[in-house]
Amino acid sequence: MAETVSAALRSWSVRWPAYAPMDVTPPELLPTALTRHVPAWAEAAATPADVTDRGRRRDTALVPYELDARVWPLHPQGRIGRTGRNLGRWGENAAADPIVVAGTGQDRRFCSSPATTSTWRPASGGMVDRGETAPAALVRALPEETSVDLAGHRPGILAQAIVDDWRASGHAWVASASALYLLPAAVTATAADDALDAQWRPFGPLGQRDTEITAAGRILYAAHRPLL
Known part of the structure; x- marks a missing residue:
């Protein structure tokens, strides 16, 4: 930007x-x-x-x-x-981006889904609704889009930062609250809403994830790259 x-x-x-x-x-x-x-x-x-x-x-x-x-x-x-x-x-147009990681060691996975027909994102977030807080949106977003229920899990806040969004101007922009949810094991992630084909992917080096996503005909959503 x-x-x-x-x-x-x-x-x-x-x-x-x-x-x-x-x-x-x-x-x-x-x-x-x-x-x-x-x-x-x-x-x-x-x-x-x-x-x-x-x-x-x-x-x-x-x-x-x-x-x-x-x-x-x-x-x-x-x-x-x-x-x-x-x-x-x-x-500010507030967004919430939950990053969900499950398991430990070589069994560690993260929940991901397509952002568009050409991009992939490491979590299923969205814009904060009017009258809603960013923490509440973090809990709401994933169950709505993937059926992964975060209720009862306490996240660790990663960042509250400006998002590099092509729609932004000097007087209207996007800021995101991103949070990390650590689960003991992966749970069923059933795609819903706009998060089609939500799934658990191996958690490893970013370069390796890039290679896999590129092979699938997509690219990693730029705004989520720093989160991974």
């Missing part, structure tokens, strides 16, 4: 009057379109100034961020060369 902005100009505190980021807002989220119809996955606010709970959003954010003079949220990593909104919410 931020490949179009040099490190010297990335900080919001650096004056850059000529900054002209590309607007990534799709037609259905333009102000005129929102007056006619609001997609189920998006909020109705045409601009960040129309958001009424900006204080609560900042208080509960996984990654702290600032507002500018217009009360527009500012990407925690600075300018990234894009503006507008191509995500459901202005500011």
